[in-house]
Amino acid sequence: MNKLQDWPEPIVRVQSLSDSGIPLIPERYVKPILQRPSVNPTTSNDVNIPVIDLARLYGDDHALRATILDQISIACREWGFFQVINHGVSPQLMDRAREVWRQFFHSPMEVKQAYANTPKTYEGYGSRLGVEKGAILDWSDYYFLHYLPLPLKDYNKWPAITADCRAVLDEYGKQLVELCGKLMKVLSINLGLGEEQLQNAFGGENIGACLRVNFYPKCPQPDLTLGLSSHSDPGGMTLLLPDSNVPGLQVRKDGNWITVKPVPHAFIVNIGDQIQVLSNATCKSVEHRVMVNSSEERLSLAFFYNPRSDIPIEPLKELVAPDRPPLYPAMTFDEYRLFIRMRGPCGKSQVESLKSPR
Numbered sequence: 001m002n003k004l005q006d007w008p009e010p011i012v013r014v015q016s017l018s019d020s021g022i023p024l025i026p027e028r029y030v031k032p033i034l035q036r037p038s039v040n041p042t043t044s045n046d047v048n049i050p051v052i053d054l055a056r057l058y059g060d061d062h063a064l065r066a067t068i069l070d071q072i073s074i075a076c077r078e079w080g081f082f083q084v085i086n087h088g089v090s091p092q093l094m095d096r097a098r099e100v101w102r103q104f105f106h107s108p109m110e111v112k113q114a115y116a117n118t119p120k121t122y123e124g125y126g127s128r129l130g131v132e133k134g135a136i137l138d139w140s141d142y143y144f145l146h147y148l149p150l151p152l153k154d155y156n157k158w159p160a161i162t163a164d165c166r167a168v169l170d171e172y173g174k175q176l177v178e179l180c181g182k183l184m185k186v187l188s189i190n191l192g193l194g195e196e197q198l199q200n201a202f203g204g205e206n207i208g209a210c211l212r213v214n215f216y217p218k219c220p221q222p223d224l225t226l227g228l229s230s231h232s233d234p235g236g237m238t239l240l241l242p243d244s245n246v247p248g249l250q251v252r253k254d255g256n257w258i259t260v261k262p263v264p265h266a267f268i269v270n271i272g273d274q275i276q277v278l279s280n281a282t283c284k285s286v287e288h289r290v291m292v293n294s295s296e297e298r299l300s301l302a303f304f305y306n307p308r309s310d311i312p313i314e315p316l317k318e319l320v321a322p323d324r325p326p327l328y329p330a331m332t333f334d335e336y337r338l339f340i341r342m343r344g345p346c347g348k349s350q351v352e353s354l355k356s357p358r
């Protein structure tokens with residue numbers, strides 16, 4: 001029996017629930033008390049994740065370049081999250097990509113249902129992560145599609161709601177792959193490795209890249225639920241384009257939740273579990289979650305840059321020493337990803353559970 005063939009129960013679109021105007025959310029979405037958004041104090045509103053300007057990363061000013069590398073190094077070790085500005089991706093393209101997706105989620109339900117997904121590949125229009133029957137669900141719908149590796153890229157599974165939408169999404173993917181490539185070099189240098197080494201450990205050219213667009217409808221009882229439960233990203237690195245108007249993303253820092261204040265046209269970069277593993281925990285894959293609210297919907301584009309899915313990922317030998325033993329056993333990303341696809345978002349339990357007993 002393949003548990004990932006179909007959903008364990010009929011799919012309910014959160015957007016339809018929200019649009020129906022119900023005053024109370026169904027019990028399926030009510031989180032246990034300890035997971036609700038108000039639990040755990042949030043830090044003062046002035047705190048934000050680091051904002052890093054990449055404009056001079058490729059200039060001739062070596063001191064300035066070293067400073068930028070340092071800022072990224074600290075952010076990867078201490079936060080696992082940072083925002084980048086002057087990153088080279090066209091701001092018009094970022095706006096256009098957001099518009100395409102907003103239009104998709106505001107299309108008639110029959111149009112969206114034509115792209116309904118299954119847990120087999122998750123590609124298409126979805127409303128849950130994980131296949132556990134009776135699970136408590138998150139207050140969001142999403143769309144998931146592949147860019148890389150090329151054999152997985154299937155335009156039939158991409159929405160075709162406007163004449164230019166596939167071209168926009170294609171160009172968006174292309175520019176983000178490029179930015180991820182640049183950041184991979186920076187991370188590699190910061191780990192004391194050659195510029196290409198981290199990318200090579202990802203499988204060189206045959207890496208994975210996919211997009212999950214998250215749609216968080218208005219919620220009549222936002223204090224009882226979450227738009228996305230606490231999780232760390234299972235892949236390599238994530239570039240998140242958050243909603244330009246509506247906050248919601250929270251990042252865990254020293255036991256508190258910090259609400260990210262997005263800078264206009266910045267990307268939020270975060271380290272995923274695979275880079276935590278390859279770096280032998282020098283770079284941190286940090287827990288995050290999304291709150292919803294009763295007055296505004298929220299849309300975000302999460303672009304995942306992943307290692308090739310069929311090669312073993314383990315701490316790089318350069319980062320292992322007698323006093324720094326490898327913290328994780330080797331595992332392919334295909335094997336690793338199955339866990340989240342079965343169980344849904346689960347804090348940091350997965351990468352923690354890998355830790356070799358010593």
Ligand code: OGA
Pocket residue numbers: 212214228233240242248249288289290300301302
């Ligand atoms: C994700 C994610 C955050 C957001 O898709 O993995 O963490 O703000 N999204 O939607």
Ligand code: NI
Pocket residue numbers: 231232233288
């Ligand atoms: Ni995430």
